Amino acid sequence: MRPIDLRSDTLTRPTPAMRRAMAEAEVGDDVYGEDPTVNRLEALAAEMLGLESALFLPTGTMANQVALLLHLPRGAEVVVPEGAHLYEYELGAPALLAGALVRPVPAPYGVPDLEALQGALRPGPFQAPTGLLALENTHNLAGGTVVPLEVQEAFLRLAQAHRLPTHLDGARLFNAATFLGVEAARLARGFTTVTVSLSKGLGAPVGSLLLLPKALLPEARRYRKLLGGGWRQAGVLAAAGLLALTEGPKHLERDHALARTLAQGLLRLGLEVDPQAVQTNMVYARVKDPQGFLARLRAQGVLAGAVGGRVRFVTHRDLRDEEIPEALRRVEAALQAKAP
Ligand SMILES: Cc1ncc(COP(=O)(O)O)c(C=O)c1O
Incomplete structure (x- = not known):
């Protein structure tokens, strides 16, 4: 994967x-x-x-x-x-x-x-x-x-x-x-x-x-x-x-649109995201155990970062459009996975 x-x-x-x-x-x-x-x-x-x-x-x-x-x-x-x-x-x-x-x-x-x-x-x-x-x-x-x-x-x-x-x-x-x-x-x-x-x-x-x-x-x-x-x-x-x-x-408008789609999806999955802060290419989510959550995400094939006690997702030019819905499916699987 x-x-x-x-x-x-x-x-x-x-x-x-x-x-x-x-x-x-x-x-x-x-x-x-x-x-x-x-x-x-x-x-x-x-x-x-x-x-x-x-x-x-x-x-x-x-x-x-x-x-x-x-x-x-x-x-x-x-x-x-x-x-x-x-x-x-x-x-x-x-x-x-x-x-x-x-x-x-x-x-x-x-x-x-x-x-x-x-x-x-x-x-x-x-x-x-x-x-x-x-x-x-x-x-x-x-x-x-x-x-x-x-x-x-x-x-x-x-x-x-x-x-x-x-x-x-x-x-x-x-x-x-x-x-x-x-x-x-x-x-x-x-x-x-x-x-x-x-x-x-x-x-x-x-x-x-x-x-x-x-x-x-x-x-x-x-x-x-x-x-x-x-x-x-x-x-x-x-x-x-x-x-x-x-x-x-020229590519930044697309990066920003991908971040908005990602933020909306994460909100639907119940993650704590402040939509007002999603203005450009970043999405921060507040989770209880950022390191544990990141490990479960990694196991599902999504890499994100821990920044300032939150989980940070950043969109960029090397992402394909279809990778955002796919990332959301993987985040959902990570949320369902039991903590190790
Ligand atoms: C706002 C801001 N300033 C400066 C830097 C530093 O850039 P560099 O990683 O090239 O040292 C960063 C890096 O992420 C940044 O986000």
């Missing part, structure tokens, strides 16, 4: 077109800035997202952490929506690398409470000063949820009023743009720096981008190198990234 893998949208394999592009990529040494395919990817990303420049990095984690290094003096705070990936799932890197404190604020459905955010600002000099405001769109732990445009605008106005830089963890920014029916550039506009992943819903095997002002680019390149991300003939990866950026967004 072929397993149906719903653990993450990072699991997609490069398409045949990507593999061809990778094989034929023109390359050079990117540490010297001489890889033409990387340079093309960075230029296209900057243009598509409306920021001055872009840097290609191995991971979203590295992109986020380079951003913190760029923005924060040691001992300063970054304010994030609760559950932010850069705080919860980047292994304490803000403390280890930038020497930063992270202050989470309440964020139902990943949408920060702006009054709480305002109250979280620390001007100094008797406290660690606030040095950066961050947003995550879509918000992974909240369910792949989207920040409404008006909240984003109020967030940016608040930052501007306090002369604070802003970082957007847009690992899945194109999913948010698809949900809202706007260009991704509309969601990136106004932020000082933006992370976008190519290796998630967009389907590239490896890679993320950090969008940033031109003036910060030399320092960002220095931090990338320092963190071990100074890669050489990375054009073989950027070639896949170019296709992810141009072709990937």
